[in-house]
Amino acid sequence: MILLWVLGILLGLLVLVCLLRVGAVVSYDGTLTVRAAVGPFRFQAVPGKEPKKEKPKRKKPEQEPAPEKTKEKKKPAFPRPDRSDIRSAVSELWPPLKRALGRTRRGIRIAPLEVSVVLGGRDDPAKAAENYGYANAAVWSAMPALEQLLDIPHPHIHIGMDFEQGQDCFGVRAGVTIRVGTLLAVGLQIGIPALKWYLRFRKRHKQAATPNTEPAEKRPAA
Secondary structure (H helix, E strand, C coil): CHHHHHHHHHHHHHHHHHHCEEEEEEEECCCEEEEEEECCEEEEEECCCCCCCCCCCCCCCCCCCCCCCCCCCCCCCCCCCCHHHHHHHHHHHHHHHHHHHHHHCCCCEEEEEEEEEEEECCCCHHHHHHHHHHHHHHHHHHHHHHHHHCECCCEEEEEEEECCCCCCEEEEEEEEEEEHHHHHHHHHHHHHHHHHHHHHHHHHHHHHHCCCCCCHHHCCCC
16 A cells, blocks of 8 residues: 555656756857756856855965876867768758657747847858858748747747858847656657767767778778
């Protein structure tokens, strides 16, 4: 009898956690700001609180020489994906992600969604115009599909060009809210395909970065 009570309480807690809404609002206009929400609680995640300044410690009259620091091994940098990697990710991950989002019945809400991109074309006007076309094609082909799968009440996306400036300007303010149960369901359905793509991505870039050390006499003749 006690075991049934314990199982019932755990099941009730699990249901409450799955119904709990979590979310975040991300803003970037040169400085990144992230405000997170868990149920009724709100807090700022980025930037975090500044650490308290510690009072300077008094130096001892006699100090032993500090031991020499051992050189730390540099961790390999994460490979930067190129256009072919992005295309392969979209082609492989979009179908399972679309199925997962379709089963949520627009259970994910994106509000606000305000994006402003201004491409600088002073240095290379032709390249800027090409990127402008790619950006518009990507946005206006993706947004109708996303609005069928997600709840996006008032999207505002602006893409422009400025031939008098050399750098691109980017600003965004986007918020997302989702129930924990919905997040777990989407994560379980997209997790395995995403992991498979990531492992192939790392293997491909690792092979490209590894120099061919095979002796010349063993290499096949050209």
